[in-house]
Amino acid sequence: MVQYKWIALSNTTIGVLMASINGTITLISLPAIFRGININPLNPSSFEYLLWILMGYNVVTAALLVTFGRLSDIFGRVRLYNLGFAIFTVGSILLYITPNQGTTGALELIVFRVVQGIGAAFLFSNSAAIITDAFPPNERGKALGINQIAALAGSLIGLVMGGILSTLNWRYVFLVSVPVGLLGTVWSYLKLKETGVISRGEKIDIPGNVTFAAGLISILLGITYGLEPYGSSAMGWTNPYVITALAIGAGLLIAFPFIERKVKYPMFRLELFKIRGFLMGSLSQILFSFAFGGVMIILIILLQGIWLPLHGYKYEDTPFWAGVYTLPMMLGFVIMGPISGALSDKYGAKYISTVGLVIIGTAFLALSTLPYDFNYPEFAVTIFVLGLGSGMFGAPNIAAIMNSVPRNSRGAASGMRTTLQNSAQTASLALFFTIIISVLISNLPTALSNAVTQAGAPQLAPLLSKIPATSALFAAFLGYNPIGTILSLLPSQLLATISPNAIATLTSTYWFPETIAPPFMNALRVSFYIGAALVLIGAVFSIMRGERVVYEEIADQPRAGGGNGSA
Structure with missing residues (x-):
């Protein structure tokens, strides 16, 4: 008979994989989704829908993780994890059948993504605790490493899967989760059992x-x-x-x-921050998430909005190819994740995670040196190394965090850790969007005015110089050339004054990317510098976590160094 620990690992890994895929699948498929519900990217209000479809899922998940983690300590981790699988599946079904278009359709997508986010919060807040309960201390690093591979690999798989499915039908982006959700829900209700310590009698x-x-x-x-x-x-x-x-x-x-x-009975166990392994691991995780979350979306914008069109890819095909061209990062993570997790079971996370963060920071600095029309092999090697560093950091760090806390606090600890992670990722998007928009505000009007004059249509310079930076960023993010739409709205008298050659240049796949690329790259480099600084500070916290601590191994030795691994 298959040991229960492998049943717990496989089911929670599927749940985390599904939730992680859906965290990024819309990132790459937004062009198809917005075309499918007939949303005009140049409408100023459209940027609001983009932000909420993109960020609403993470906002809800981050807000509920600690609450659900604490509830799982009281009512049972498996019970709430199973409920999360069911809620997530319902949200996926609702997204697939989104009945309306336009602004109503966009609002429906936002609400249904919130439903998905509630289910994901149940899954994320309990998966690590269920695994920690099921596995002995000498195997947790490996098990949590596999689970974390699913989490980050799911984020990267979502990019590829979103690109593939969106070329067929935008609704398939959400349909793909339904059979997995149904299978996982039934399987979890039938096979998972409560093995952790439940704090019965405690109140919410x-x-x-x-x-x-x-x-x-x-x-x-x-x-x-x-x-x-x-x-x-x-x-x-x-x-x-x-x-x-x-x-x-x-x-x-x-x-x-x-x-x-x-x-x-507090929901947020503040005393856990007295444990050095938990505190330093959490601080390292926050800084990594803050850096990595924003950098990923910037790389997608760079590929979809600039590099791929410059290399002859049609705008409607860029989401798919952007996913394909980020595969080396996933490969690096999948290779290093299990190795680092297994090594951390023997040697702890202190040095492995720290080196991983240093590698990530170095990769960010390397990316900052690339031109916008880079050679792909250089880019591929750099993001592969970025994936290796992420794999070295992720699994050992979470194993160290979960090993350091008492059994009856694992649900709360898992919820706290994931809340800090998801909150940092959401704030990261805001930070890096702000950096990009701020730089574009100061540089884009002049760049557009000069470029349209050089293209032979100086009469359009006053009009194009007034394009809001958010609209330009939105267009680049969706792999969309806004010039065709702008020309279609011009009075026929003004349009007649523009030569056919100038119109052909302005509507080509290369004009808008080449125009927006220089100011965008200025913002990109600033973002990479900030990302590198954040993860290198995280490396300092990581090296301060102390030696390997497993709570069960020291719980019966209260006089040996304080007994709980506290700072």
Whole structure:
């Protein structure tokens, strides 16, 4: 008979893989989705839909992870994990049957993605805890490594799968999760069993849950709307509603630890931060997620909006090929993930994870030296190394975090860890979008005006120089040349003054990418520098985590160095 630990690992790996795929599958397939529901990318309000379809899933997941992790300690990890599989499947079905188009269809997609996000929060918050319960300490690194391979590989598979399915039908992007979800739901209800310690009799921390969720959602809402135009400004950071949301969110999150100190059964186990392995591992994870989340979307924009069109790929084909050209990164992670996980079982995460972060930082710096019309072999080798570094960091780090905490706190610890990770990823998108938009604001109008004049249509310079930076970024992100749409809206008298050669140049696959590339690359390099700095700071925290600590191995030795691996 197959040992239960392998059943637990295979089921949770499928769940995490499915949830991770859906975290990025829309990233690459947004062009097909927006065409499918008839959303005009040049409409200023369209950027709002892009942000929410892209970020709503992560916002909801991040806000609920700690709550669900704590609930799993009280009611059982398997029970809530199974519920998550079912909710996620329902959300996938709703997304596939999205009945309307236009703004109504976009709103439906956002709501149904929120449903998916709720299910994903159940899956993410419990999978690592279920694995940690099922495996002995000397095998956890390997098991969690496999699970983490599924998490990051799912993010990369989502890019490829989204590109393939979106070329067939945008609805297939969501349909693909349905059979997996149905199978996983039935399998989990039939086969998974509760092996962890359940804190029966403990009550739900309602004040803490409400304060934390409201504070985090308020912060993430403020960040999201801060990226949208406000009045005459290209971004909304001066919008009173954005300022208010950020202030309220910050106030609630500052009040949160004080509330948690007063309640009998807190949802956020602040005492876990006294454990050095948990604290340093979490800080390293936050900085890695902050750097990696934003860099991934920038690489997609670079490929879809600039490099692929310059190399003759049609705009409608760029999502697929962008996914294909990022495969070396997934290959690097898949190779190194299990190796580093197994090594961490013997030697701990201190040096393996630290070296992984240094490799990631070095790869970011290498990417910053590439021109926009780079040679692909150089790019492929660099992102392959980036994948190797990510594999070296991910599995050992999570194993070290989960090994360092008591059995009855693993659900809370898993939820806390994943909340910090997902919150950092969401904030990362806002940071890197802000960097790109800020640079484009100062450089894009002049670049467009000069380029259209050189193309032989100087009469269009005043019009094109007024294209909002967000619209230009949106167009590049979707692999979309906005010039054809702009020309179709011009009065016939003005259009007649433009020569056919100039029109052919402006509507070619290379004109818009070449025009936007120089200012975009300036922003890209700044982003890579920031990403490198973040992961290198993370490496400092990683090396400070101390030697390998497994809670079970020291729980009966309270006098040996404090007994809990605390700092």
